Amino acid sequence: MQARKLSTVSCDAPIEQVVEIIKRDGALVISNFVSGETLKSLAEELEPYLSATPCGVDPYFAGTQTRRVARIIGRSDTAVEVALNPLFLGAARKILQVPAHVWVGEDRIEVEPDIQLSITQAIQIGPGQGRQPLHRDDTTSLWRHPQYGREARLQMMLALSDFTEENGATRVIPGSHEWDDERMPTQDETIAAEMPAGSALLWMGSVYHGGGANTSSAPRTGLTMAYDLAFLRLEENHFLSIPIERLRQLPAEMQRLLGWSCSSTLLGWVEVDGQMRDPQELLAMPSFAGAGKGF
Structure with a gap:
């Protein structure tokens, strides 16, 4: 064609x-x-x-x-x-x-x-x-x-x-x-x-x-x-309102429902060592201290 x-x-x-x-x-x-x-x-x-x-x-x-x-x-x-x-x-x-x-x-x-x-x-x-x-x-x-x-x-x-x-x-x-x-x-x-x-x-x-x-x-x-x-997002910004220490206390299912996840269509990924990773992997890393604090 x-x-x-x-x-x-x-x-x-x-x-x-x-x-x-x-x-x-x-x-x-x-x-x-x-x-x-x-x-x-x-x-x-x-x-x-x-x-x-x-x-x-x-x-x-x-x-x-x-x-x-x-x-x-x-x-x-x-x-x-x-x-x-x-x-x-x-x-x-x-x-x-x-x-x-x-x-x-x-x-x-x-x-x-x-x-x-x-x-x-x-x-x-x-x-x-x-x-x-x-x-x-x-x-x-x-x-x-x-x-x-x-x-x-x-x-x-x-x-x-x-x-x-x-x-x-x-x-x-x-x-x-x-x-x-x-x-x-x-x-x-x-x-x-x-x-x-x-x-x-x-x-x-x-x-x-x-x-x-x-x-x-x-x-x-x-x-x-x-x-x-911009309406393709969460209504409440949980990423800023919930401290990382509190987030780690929550069940994994709740973490994912709050946005700490990567969808089946790849929305929500985060770069770790050059790879597009699920945010759940960050929460499992002891070195991760929250948004803007590095990992």
Whole structure:
């Protein structure tokens, strides 16, 4: 099947144009998304973590020749600038924050959902890594298509090194955000999001995509972040309100029900030694002293 092409716009494109293309195609590339200075700072701040992180152990999805480093906002000052990039954040707000009308007593009011930074990962695909299975990122919330009538996520992949067909550039199926959940994606329908370092790929959570195969002799490194609808979370913030000492006294089932767990769709994982782990493993570690205190 002939795949639709990915559009590319410059970093000074108006946000309205960016949003229009994303809604039409599901994805686009923004050239010169960050400056050379920002790119250099990111590399300097993230390289020590990437070098110290082992490759994954999951041969199916995460990859055995791929390094993944999370907790990026806590590890990189420059990454904060990337997350607040006006085109990325602005597009996320316009695409995700679609108001809904609700009744409160006799009043019909309009409510606009919030968004939150959902995931941050530096991903380095090494030589020999095969293609990642095609998937939709909003599967983490079991989002249905097209019944909900709104998007759940806008994701960004910033190229920290050149992305090419040979070194594993992210593969995308433009237009797949319009598919229902019965249609199966195929690799023949994908195209490689080739782009120079400093450019970024933006795509909606309903777009089928996956990491490409690295048949080159050098790694391909990218930084991914995603904004999600903020109502996909706990209503009460148990993570801050319940001390870790009290949490350890509770039955494991209660701990999981309070959010200290990883769902079957991988929501709620935490990075431990470069691997995406269930929070239950943290509670079993004597060295874990609570959020922000290290482990």
